[in-house]
Amino acid sequence: MSSRALKGGLFQAGLLFSLAVGFVTLGVLLADVLIDGVGYLDGTMLTEPPSIDPQIAGARPAILATIYLGALLLLFTVPIGVGTAIYLEEYANRERWYNRLLELNIQNLAAVPSIIWGILGLAFLVRGIGLGRVLLAGALILTLLVLPTVIIAAREAIRSVPDSIRQGAYALGATQWQVVSRQVLPAAIPGIATGSILALSRALGETAPLIMIGAVTYIAFDPTILGPFTALPIQIYQWVSLPQPEFKLLAAGAILILLAILLTMNALAIWLRNRYRRTW
Amino acid sequence: MTAGAEPLRLRAERRRIGEDVVKGVLALCALVSVLTTVGIVVALFQPAIEFFREVSLVDFLTGTEWAPLFEPQHFGVLPLITGTLLVTAVASLVGMPLGLGSAIYLSEYASSRARGVLKPLLEILAGVPTVVFGYFALTFVTPLLRDLGVGAEIFNTLSAGLVMGVMLIPTIASLSEDAMGAVPRTLRDGAYALGSTKLQVATRIVVPAAISGIVASFVLGLSRAVGETMIVLIAMGQQPNLTFDPREAAEAMTAFIAATGAGDVPTGSIEYKTIFAVGATLFVLTLVMNVVSIRLVRKYQEVYE
Numbered sequence A: 001m002s003s004r005a006l007k008g009g010l011f012q013a014g015l016l017f018s019l020a021v022g023f024v025t026l027g028v029l030l031a032d033v034l035i036d037g038v039g040y041l042d043g044t045m046l047t048e049p050p051s052i053d054p055q056i057a058g059a060r061p062a063i064l065a066t067i068y069l070g071a072l073l074l075l076f077t078v079p080i081g082v083g084t085a086i087y088l089e090e091y092a093n094r095e096r097w098y099n100r101l102l103e104l105n106i107q108n109l110a111a112v113p114s115i116i117w118g119i120l121g122l123a124f125l126v127r128g129i130g131l132g133r134v135l136l137a138g139a140l141i142l143t144l145l146v147l148p149t150v151i152i153a154a155r156e157a158i159r160s161v162p163d164s165i166r167q168g169a170y171a172l173g174a175t176q177w178q179v180v181s182r183q184v185l186p187a188a189i190p191g192i193a194t195g196s197i198l199a200l201s202r203a204l205g206e207t208a209p210l211i212m213i214g215a216v217t218y219i220a221f222d223p224t225i226l227g228p229f230t231a232l233p234i235q236i237y238q239w240v241s242l243p244q245p246e247f248k249l250l251a252a253g254a255i256l257i258l259l260a261i262l263l264t265m266n267a268l269a270i271w272l273r274n275r276y277r278r279t280w
Numbered sequence B: 001m002t003a004g005a006e007p008l009r010l011r012a013e014r015r016r017i018g019e020d021v022v023k024g025v026l027a028l029c030a031l032v033s034v035l036t037t038v039g040i041v042v043a044l045f046q047p048a049i050e051f052f053r054e055v056s057l058v059d060f061l062t063g064t065e066w067a068p069l070f071e072p073q074h075f076g077v078l079p080l081i082t083g084t085l086l087v088t089a090v091a092s093l094v095g096m097p098l099g100l101g102s103a104i105y106l107s108e109y110a111s112s113r114a115r116g117v118l119k120p121l122l123e124i125l126a127g128v129p130t131v132v133f134g135y136f137a138l139t140f141v142t143p144l145l146r147d148l149g150v151g152a153e154i155f156n157t158l159s160a161g162l163v164m165g166v167m168l169i170p171t172i173a174s175l176s177e178d179a180m181g182a183v184p185r186t187l188r189d190g191a192y193a194l195g196s197t198k199l200q201v202a203t204r205i206v207v208p209a210a211i212s213g214i215v216a217s218f219v220l221g222l223s224r225a226v227g228e229t230m231i232v233l234i235a236m237g238q239q240p241n242l243t244f245d246p247r248e249a250a251e252a253m254t255a256f257i258a259a260t261g262a263g264d265v266p267t268g269s270i271e272y273k274t275i276f277a278v279g280a281t282l283f284v285l286t287l288v289m290n291v292v293s294i295r296l297v298r299k300y301q302e303v304y305e
Helices: A003-040 A043-047 A060-091 A097-109 A114-128 A135-159 A163-171 A176-204 A208-214 A232-241 A245-275 B017-054 B057-062 B078-109 B112-127 B130-147 B157-181 B185-193 B198-209 B211-227 B230-236 B253-262 B270-304
Strands: none
Touching: A003 A245, A003 B078, A003 B112, A003 B130, A003 B157, A003 B198, A043 A060, A043 A245, A060 A097, A060 A135, A060 A176, A060 A232, A060 A245, A060 B017, A097 A135, A097 B017, A097 B270, A114 A135, A114 A208, A114 B017, A114 B211, A114 B253, A114 B270, A135 A176, A135 A208, A135 B017, A163 A176, A176 A245, A176 B017, A176 B112, A208 A232, A208 B253, A232 A245, A232 B130, A232 B230, A245 B112, A245 B130, B017 B270, B078 B112, B078 B157, B078 B198, B078 B211, B078 B230, B078 B253, B112 B157, B130 B157, B130 B230, B157 B211, B157 B230, B157 B270, B185 B198, B198 B211, B211 B253, B211 B270, B230 B253, B253 B270
16 A cells, blocks of 8 residues: 555544544443433332432422423523524614624624523522522523524524515515515524524523522422422432432433433424425 | 625605514514623623722732632632633543544545434534533543543543543534535645645645634634533532642632532622622633634635635
């Protein structure tokens, strides 16, 4: 083999190794969690509240809270996120400095560390307006956290609708809002849905902001919107932090439930993307 | 929008109030993001400024002992900064080369069918919550390191950094791959026509041409590592430790914020304000990195798109 071909082969092997490290780690991680947690993944986990006895401890309040958080997030983020995206893509004049600043601002917000959102929640919602450590405060802060991601995804979906469709509708005498609401938005819905679901699944896996807001305390009852709460990621963190090894296994069981929820959402998003992919 | 195809917006002679209302409502939605930024700045900096009235900025930045919750109190942030820097360094050493390698493979070597399988898998890796990575670092990687005779403590920076490095791979790979995808086909063809090998095209044409995007992905990776909370909180420890030995336990800035915020420190106390002083430091650090990253991405987009 010539030295050129040898070098090329070694390089390609190095690249494959880089890619393999990520996938092997993912595989080992999933196997590790599965082996540790599968023994604790039973009815108790779904129906019982946490307890100091790992044998009868479950994650029912945490699972319910995560579902409530998901519903509230959907309710808050999608209208505001899509509204902002429509404003930026269809109405805003890009020449104006404030619109360019708005864009830069949203890009920056998308990369703010999640713990900072927790500080915002603690300072403004929990202590500032005295909402307290309640589920609604958690939902509001997660809303602000994912909003930039939803906006960016919705903008891309709206931008991919070709201009000829808008022109055609204008030519028929439609007003701007008629064009947006009856032509652009329906065409952009699959893209918006995919982006929103992915963003939502990211938000439901967030732990750090909720630790600041939700307090890592013992919650034995079903959550309410204006009551104290725990959530699956917090419950996992709490169990991981306990010294007894049984609780680590219990944490693995709860991780399996969290991963099942998030991966289902991811799969749904990818399926939507492939099912409704459109080339104009 | 392509040049020359500026849409002709015909205005109705009669003003339609409904249209104006819609535009106003949409602008209000956009205002939420602006108010959020204002909120973050006010929430962080107002208590942080109060903090610096009580503790001098010099003591804060140069003090080597961090003990705000115990008497006698010390407010030297250096141990937290070295903790964050050390874990970020380990994560970068893992995540940057592996992320870049993955990107080159996906962009230059993989068939489109292989890409169709590999990219969603990377997305799954990107979708794993950080609390799960923290669990993995503490219960799998740390015992593994100890079995290998590395001499790591139960909580240690090395394990947290290694796992964080893997967490960075999808971020760095996808952004770098976007940049490589924007390099025009003609540049590659020209190099092949001159007799270059695939290796030469990848390393001497594509990587240099996409360098601003690659650097942007590295900077964004750094910013994510600095801001990452759960992995360091769970696997690295919660004792401030001024050390450069990654086998020891230490506390990162984010871990301090989370541990203190979760407790019930009274509002307005100096302990409460430390959250904001450390938070403001973290925010400024990551903001600078994010702005640099956004600028670099714009640069390659302007050149090639």
